[in-house]
Amino acid sequence: MIVDSYEINEEDIFTWVKSNGARKVLIQAPDGLKKIALAVSELLEERDVRAFISASHAWGGCDVAYDEARSIGVDAIIHIGHHGPVWFKPPGKPRVLFLPAFSTLNPTRLVAQAAREAKDAGASSLAIVTTIQHAKWLPALKEAVASEGLEPITGSLSGVEGLIVGCNYASIRQADDVVVVAGGLFHALGAAIWSERPTWSADPYQEKVSRVELRNVVARRLYAISKAIDARSFLIVVSSKPGQNRVSLATRVKRTLEERGRRVLIAVFNEVTRELLENIQGFEAFVNTACPRLALDDEGVFPGPVLNPGELKYVLSGSVEGYSPRDALVFDLRLLDGP
Amino acid sequence: MIVDSYEINEEDIFTWVKSNGARKVLIQAPDGLKKIALAVSELLEERDVRAFISASHAWGGCDVAYDEARSIGVDAIIHIGHHGPVWFKPPGKPRVLFLPAFSTLNPTRLVAQAAREAKDAGASSLAIVTTIQHAKWLPALKEAVASEGLEPITGSLSGVEGLIVGCNYASIRQADDVVVVAGGLFHALGAAIWSERPTWSADPYQEKVSRVELRNVVARRLYAISKAIDARSFLIVVSSKPGQNRVSLATRVKRTLEERGRRVLIAVFNEVTRELLENIQGFEAFVNTACPRLALDDEGVFPGPVLNPGELKYVLSGSVEGYSPRDALVFDLRLLDGP
Numbered sequence: 001m002i003v004d005s006y007e008i009n010e011e012d013i014f015t016w017v018k019s020n021g022a023r024k025v026l027i028q029a030p031d032g033l034k035k036i037a038l039a040v041s042e043l044l045e046e047r048d049v050r051a052f053i054s055a056s057h058a059w060g061g062c063d064v065a066y067d068e069a070r071s072i073g074v075d076a077i078i079h080i081g082h083h084g085p086v087w088f089k090p091p092g093k094p095r096v097l098f099l100p101a102f103s104t105l106n107p108t109r110l111v112a113q114a115a116r117e118a119k120d121a122g123a124s125s126l127a128i129v130t131t132i133q134h135a136k137w138l139p140a141l142k143e144a145v146a147s148e149g150l151e152p153i154t155g156s157l158s159g160v161e162g163l164i165v166g167c168n169y170a171s172i173r174q175a176d177d178v179v180v181v182a183g184g185l186f187h188a189l190g191a192a193i194w195s196e197r198p199t200w201s202a203d204p205y206q207e208k209v210s211r212v213e214l215r216n217v218v219a220r221r222l223y224a225i226s227k228a229i230d231a232r233s234f235l236i237v238v239s240s241k242p243g244q245n246r247v248s249l250a251t252r253v254k255r256t257l258e259e260r261g262r263r264v265l266i267a268v269f270n271e272v273t274r275e276l277l278e279n280i281q282g283f284e285a286f287v288n289t290a291c292p293r294l295a296l297d298d299e300g301v302f303p304g305p306v307l308n309p310g311e312l313k314y315v316l317s318g319s320v321e322g323y324s325p326r327d328a329l330v331f332d333l334r335l336l337d338g339p
Numbered sequence: 340m341i342v343d344s345y346e347i348n349e350e351d352i353f354t355w356v357k358s359n360g361a362r363k364v365l366i367q368a369p370d371g372l373k374k375i376a377l378a379v380s381e382l383l384e385e386r387d388v389r390a391f392i393s394a395s396h397a398w399g400g401c402d403v404a405y406d407e408a409r410s411i412g413v414d415a416i417i418h419i420g421h422h423g424p425v426w427f428k429p430p431g432k433p434r435v436l437f438l439p440a441f442s443t444l445n446p447t448r449l450v451a452q453a454a455r456e457a458k459d460a461g462a463s464s465l466a467i468v469t470t471i472q473h474a475k476w477l478p479a480l481k482e483a484v485a486s487e488g489l490e491p492i493t494g495s496l497s498g499v500e501g502l503i504v505g506c507n508y509a510s511i512r513q514a515d516d517v518v519v520v521a522g523g524l525f526h527a528l529g530a531a532i533w534s535e536r537p538t539w540s541a542d543p544y545q546e547k548v549s550r551v552e553l554r555n556v557v558a559r560r561l562y563a564i565s566k567a568i569d570a571r572s573f574l575i576v577v578s579s580k581p582g583q584n585r586v587s588l589a590t591r592v593k594r595t596l597e598e599r600g601r602r603v604l605i606a607v608f609n610e611v612t613r614e615l616l617e618n619i620q621g622f623e624a625f626v627n628t629a630c631p632r633l634a635l636d637d638e639g640v641f642p643g644p645v646l647n648p649g650e651l652k653y654v655l656s657g658s659v660e661g662y663s664p665r666d667a668l669v670f671d672l673r674l675l676d677g678p
Contacts, residue, residue: 240407268395278479280394
């Protein structure tokens, strides 16, 4: 079945529903793919399976609607548009089918263009990564890069070659430059922050190639960290989403900051919004243990300077010396053992 | 302990925490009382109980943060500012202490003024109701009403004399007029809709008495219902909040509308927002089985006409004949057995 420019494997759905004996299913999709969720709900209802739509955002494979499913007594979830669970081990129930939505838009020409630009800039190898939507094009993309005279480099994430998600770019292997196939600049920015290499965005929706600029992000991060160094009180943000829930890390951060004389409180959110944060008055800075992209891409949500856990070491040392943009995407607890 | 103009019983907290052996507690409060939640968190941490704040809204006794508590491994919740569970039976765990925050602002003078105005308008009896914040003043309020020469009338909800909550005004007993002690016009409006009697608001925060006008609300409801009569497709809103979850009702409504040839889908929300509703395209009207006040007070959240379950009978009969504002606050399933 094709919905807009996405291909969905109907047989995968029917096989999974049948083999799980599911009579009631909750269907989830990110905001941009809600139309696919509606189409899947119609497919299921035609086959006498009761379908419910989750209206919530579904930001990633970290954000599976277990709570909603349980609240309506459904033990089968179809989660569209993400490749699998991110940062958590799925419980046995409710069961989840992660259903990819593959883009039919061919990004080969764009990646070839990015390869030429990278070559002109002096690169001889190019790491290729994509979101799950574009992952099927990877063999063609490697060929296109090789045709332009660069060595195509790929790694894997969760067994999918070239796959990236918003908080994990570990599939980017050592290469001169990086090309990211995804809509918008969100993933290209993440790849540039992680790899610290020259990074090209190839956007199949806008049919546009552009080089990502990190300067603004780095300036904003350094400004936030510098302000947080002087803060006397911190609110630590914890998410209740299954793959964003880092309450142990938050507790550890709280203790560490308290030992340094800071006043600290942990607050629990489902969705982190400015409105909710503003209701909790009296904190000068924030530590975000939920989605790391909040601090990078939605910094304005926070009413004061916000740090990701990997950036906390600068507050503890009182200096931004040795700063690396990648710290924003790191959850390594050992960072807290710093000076 | 007094925080702003609210009195909190510290001993109740310590006794409950001790008798439940709680070492970790999640503290919830409605947005306007978050400051009390912060004060309670400090009290607990001083006694070596680990305190977490729920950043979410806590709209009522229907909105207890079980999911958040479970997500951080906490089995004790202190829920501030509501009198008890609304529309659901609490599970054994996590345990919940419903902790009232009693207003120290004396509303007696305001209620006496409302009584005089009601008397001038011809009333000889006056029903008195309050939110839990002002419930302690009830004996004084009854006296004040009697002093003005009217018969004070009170009923009970959940064992609390005069208590109202946003979706249940059953404590309003037969009287000529009604006076509502609460901040803002929200509860006075609810009381007027439910009682269909002349209703006075006595607002202790604004120190203001005013008579509630239903005309605008009724006009908006009739307009929404009339438009929904012609709708061919309906999205039914279901909430995942424990006391707002009416998935059985939603399923029944779906079947009823489908039998009348309408296309229907059920969508599940934690918080119902315009943004989330707009992501689900293709529905001409909405049935709201979550908080009934959404359709009355936040109608703008819905991108099309919205009905509460009790108003559905007009869509089924194709006419608004016999319309009663109280239908908006009724969940009686038998309404669906109509023509």
